[in-house]
Amino acid sequence: MAMHVKCNFSIMALYTIKEAPMSPHYFWLNCGYNRFNHLEDLTGQISVFDSSVHFNPSEGYTAFKRARLGDKVIFYQVQNKVGLLGAGTVVKYEEPRRGKIIIHFKLEEKLQPFKKEYLERSEQLKTALYRMKEQLLNPLSEDDYAQILAVGRGEEKINRYFMMKEMENFVKGTEYTIFVRTVNGIERNGFKHYKEMQQGDRVIIYRTAPERGIYGVAEVTSGMRKLPVIQGRTDSTAVSIKYLGDIPMKTIYDLDREPMLRAQYFLTENWNESVTELTKVQYEVMLEPGEDKERVEPLKTTPYLHELIKQANRPVKPVVTSKKTFVTPSGRKYEEQPKQQQKEQTQPAQPKVIHLFMAGQMTQPYEVVKNYLNLEHDTPYYIADKTWTAGTLYGQYVEDEQIKFHPGVLTKHLDDNTLIIDDIDQLDPAALKPLLGAVIGKTVHLPFQHNNQPATIGCTHATFNIKPDFRIVGITTQTAEDIKAHYPAYLHPFIKIYQFKK
Known part of the structure; x- marks a missing residue:
């Protein structure tokens, strides 16, 4: 049984209950297709790796030295059908001679074959996978391991968030086809974001009339695909969305007052893209009640949201620098005008009692x-x-x-x-x-x-x-x-x- 810190009013973290006296390490193992017998059930199979077979001689060996019995590992297949293979444990560790390490990995659970591209849809995993080297064994954090495991088991889906500019009068519960190119085949502004959309992703609907602002939410029901030829259109490539309903309208000026959205490019009058990507934090802030309604500090899955809001609202005080006197080549003296600098007042975070x-x-x-x-x-x-x-x-x-x-x-x-x-x-x-x-x-x-x-x-x-x-x-x-x-x-x-x- 694992336990996850679901949400925290200021800080969120992810933990795993440690049954053993010493907490395990977590790794990402890049393995070839032939490392396992795919004609039989993979569960329970053991594959042996040694430190002399890796892609990066220095960092790969360092990861091997950290491993010990009971450590957890994610198997990722890098040949043939690339993607997640399973999860398992280090069951044997050998050092037959100095400088060589042999590790026996047991695959204990099969996972859905998601590729790195899908895992990188998570803001947390994107950073971890970007730092990962192309080597045999890669260290993982406990948080990242738990999230990959949940995704591979189908317990968690990695959604992304978008804001789409559409003038259609959407009806709740109705599915709509959104063409990603104009009738003449020209890609709409923000075209790359259409390509990134997958089923289940969330969309905020932005309109320019009667006022520039957000009016509703939708869900992607189908990613970008080619539809049959449509008369009058040079290109019929489209995504499909289902309109989930209206939300209390917020103008771009209302949104710009939110600390998490302040000075965002998509809140300007001349924003002309048809679609843009949002972070999960931005999406959630957009859906929060307005200032005219009773607002309770919301539960957040974002680790730093409460702190950033508090920081944005924190008063600042000017600090005046001392004057400096300069002499010109002609002998004339003058004083530099004092400069105003903004210095934040630091406030300690409240203890979690x-x-x-x-x-x-x-x-x-x-x-x-x-x-x-x-x-x-x-x-x-x-x-x-x-x-x-x-x-x-x-x-x-x-x-x-x-x-x-x-x-x-x-x-x-x-x-x-x-x-x-x-x-x-x-x-x-x-x-x-x-x-x-x-x-x-x-x-x-x-x-x-x-x-x-x-x-x-x-x-x-x-x-x-x-x-x-x-x-x-x-x-x-x-x-x-x-x-x-x-x-x-x-x-x-x-x-x-x-x-x-x-």
């Missing part, structure tokens, strides 16, 4: 979370219910046979650094405000006394001192959309979200 794990219907999420975070067996573990209040977290006086002070679930375990709360969605998010105030350095008064003194929570000199690395690990059955609606926007910078994935 709340780690939410979307468990879905998993039967034992606690065990998986504990193993994933390498938590001790005695890490405090609670299950919340609807009776939980702020007093349950921080402490309260309870009348029994006599009035007794009951310490809070949170304040009782501040020294443990980690507190696990299952069904954390049962807790009112407002109850977390004192904790967050303490995290950012404030001393917050609590509504009770402790040892005959007003109780406080803070970083220093408080009744309950919180450490910088303290975290609440919450387990929830909520979906990403539920979480976005459940937690107010002021909590988003403090939250990191994970999702279990089978």
Whole structure:
């Protein structure tokens, strides 16, 4: 079972639960057709490679030296039917003599034969594959390995995003043919993007009337292909799209105010291309509600979106340089005018004090979370219910046979650094405000006394001192959309979200 960090309000990362004491390395193996017997089932076959057979003598050998038992590998076939072949493991490692390494790779799972060109549709994988050398064994990051594996299994599809300028009055649910050349056979502006379109890609419809802006979304149902000859047209090459529906119209001026879109060439009055490519970030920002609507900081799969938005909105202050005096050849003196420079104010990122794990219907999420975070067996573990209040977290006086002070679930375990709360969605998010105030350095008064003194929570000199690395690990059955609606926007910078994935 693997677990992926699905989305995070500011940072996203991808992890794999490590069963072994030492985490595995990940590799991309370029293998020839004859390395396996294709007349039999590939699953379970072992192929032997040695460091003397590679394309790049220096870097190939370096990768071989890093390999060890249990390392994971993606097999990519470079002959005949080129594409992904499968995934497997290093099952044997030998060094018969100094300077020579022999590795036995076992193919354990067949993958769909996607080519590099398809994998490079992912912005993340495009960078990794570009850096990859033409050698036998290439190191991969854990993130890239997990994404390639998901794509090869058919669990994930790599879509791309486009903006298309069309004046048709599209009807929701209707499929349309978009010709990529004019009636005279001249390629439309942005023609190369038509060639890149594949089934499933998303398209934002841009129109110049009644105002220049975006009006709807569509999905590519068929990539570029040659249609039968059409009377009156020199060329009938086209792509097909299905119109998914209208969106709240945004003019190019509305879009230009978005930090992620600011100064983009396709938002100018004279933009004349028929189609252009968008990044996933740009596509998502275009579909966000406008400023006139209630906006909650959205869940994002983009690792840096929240930080960039915060950075774009950050005020700047001018810095004046000192004056310099110059003397001309004639002996005349003059002073250089001071220059104004813009210097950003740096603000530290908010710590992620709340780690939410979307468990879905998993039967034992606690065990998986504990193993994933390498938590001790005695890490405090609670299950919340609807009776939980702020007093349950921080402490309260309870009348029994006599009035007794009951310490809070949170304040009782501040020294443990980690507190696990299952069904954390049962807790009112407002109850977390004192904790967050303490995290950012404030001393917050609590509504009770402790040892005959007003109780406080803070970083220093408080009744309950919180450490910088303290975290609440919450387990929830909520979906990403539920979480976005459940937690107010002021909590988003403090939250990191994970999702279990089978």
